[in-house]
Amino acid sequence: MKPQTKRQYLKQLVSEKSAWCRSLTEEERKLGFLGWHERGYLPHCDFPGLVQLVTFPLHDSMPASRRGEWGHLLKIEDARERRDKLEQYLDRGVGNCVLGDPQAAKITEDALLYFHEERYELLPWCIMPNHVHVLHHVWQTPLSKNVQSWKICSASRASRLRGRAEPFWQREYWDTFMRDAEQERKAIAYIENNPVKVRFCRSCEDWPYSSARFRDSFQRLELPKKVAYAG
Numbered sequence: 001m002k003p004q005t006k007r008q009y010l011k012q013l014v015s016e017k018s019a020w021c022r023s024l025t026e027e028e029r030k031l032g033f034l035g036w037h038e039r040g041y042l043p044h045c046d047f048p049g050l051v052q053l054v055t056f057p058l059h060d061s062m063p064a065s066r067r068g069e070w071g072h073l074l075k076i077e078d079a080r081e082r083r084d085k086l087e088q089y090l091d092r093g094v095g096n097c098v099l100g101d102p103q104a105a106k107i108t109e110d111a112l113l114y115f116h117e118e119r120y121e122l123l124p125w126c127i128m129p130n131h132v133h134v135l136h137h138v139w140q141t142p143l144s145k146n147v148q149s150w151k152i153c154s155a156s157r158a159s160r161l162r163g164r165a166e167p168f169w170q171r172e173y174w175d176t177f178m179r180d181a182e183q184e185r186k187a188i189a190y191i192e193n194n195p196v197k198v199r200f201c202r203s204c205e206d207w208p209y210s211s212a213r214f215r216d217s218f219q220r221l222e223l224p225k226k227v228a229y230a231g
Contacts, residue, residue, distance in 0.1 A: 010038040017043065032142040041074055041172045042082075046143045051123070053187045054134045054147060055087060056173035059166075060095035061130035083174055090131045091198050097129030098168075104158050105209040108132060111153040116223060120146055124191045124221070127209035128198075133191045135184070147173055 017036040024035045024047070034046040045052075062070050070089050076082035098104050105127045112134060116122040121137035136146065155168035178184040195207040204212040216222050 010040070010043060014038050014043050017045070021045075022047075031140055032145060034142065034144065039172065042174050043079075044143070044175055045177050047177075048138055048140055048142075050138050050143075051178040051184055052136060052138055052143055053176045053178065053191075054136070054143070054173055055083075055090075055131060055175075056134075056147060056151065057090055057131040057170045058095055058098060059168055059170055061090055061097075062170060063095065066094065079176070083176060086174065087131075090128070091194070093129055093198075095130050098158065098162075099127050099132070099209070100129035102208070103161055104154075107157045107161065108150070108154040109209060111150045111157075113223065114153065115141075115146070115149065119149075122223065124188045124211040126191045126194050126207070126211070128194060133194060135178075135187055135191060143175060 014036045021036060024033055028048060031048070033048060034044070036043065036045055038044065070086070073082060073085045073089060076085060099108060108127050109125070112122055112125055112132075119141040120139050123135040123137060125132065125134045132150075134150070138146070151169045158168055159165045176187075178187060192204040192207075192210055192212040195201050195210065196204050201207050204210065205215070207213070211221055211223075214222050214224070
């Protein structure tokens with residue numbers, strides 16, 4: 001599919017989704033919410049009150065030099081299949097996998113936790129070597145701004161840690177809003193079991209960069225106190 005045709009398809013897809021979805025209120029628009037929209041690669045849904053599963057990869061996890069391996073995945077029309085295929089590609093561990101460094105992973109986790117219960121409710125997350133999964137309840141801050149803050153805060157500190165400034169995150173991310181409790185339950189299981197699936201550990205609680213280690217005996221999340229600084 002040619003680039004222009006792909007863009008036209010995305011615009012049509014967003015238009016169709018917008019047709020059956022409610023319109024944003026003027027107040028929501030002023031807050032920066034975008035409703036259904038696209039940024040050239042994937043459709044995004046941005047409304048307050050949604051529980052959103054977001055995946056954002058490192059800059060070199062999907063390099064332009066290897067676009068032949070992953071470019072066609074963006075063109076899969078079925079959203080669930082597209083997401084599954086993209087995440088299978090990420091699980092191959094392409095790139096330098098900087099998030100495998102405990103310090104870089106901690107920096108990223110601090111960024112996720114920083115605005116918990118202030119801008120959003122942080123639900124399960126998992127930091128893999130070259131990408132991050134986050135489930136969160138969107139409040140009055142748009143999804144795109146939440147993702148942007150996570151990226152900027154973590155990239156800035158990680159660059160200082162590594163002693164050089166260079167692209168850290170991919171510009172694009174993919175999101176899926178939870179339509180019901182069953183979909184949310186499956187998303188939680190997927191997120192926290194991702195390291196087990198790729199055989200990084202035997203139990204999800206053993207992975208040091210995810211929410212699974214913060215669950216109590218009733219499997220409820222007991223998150224740590226807000227970190228002192230994430231910027």
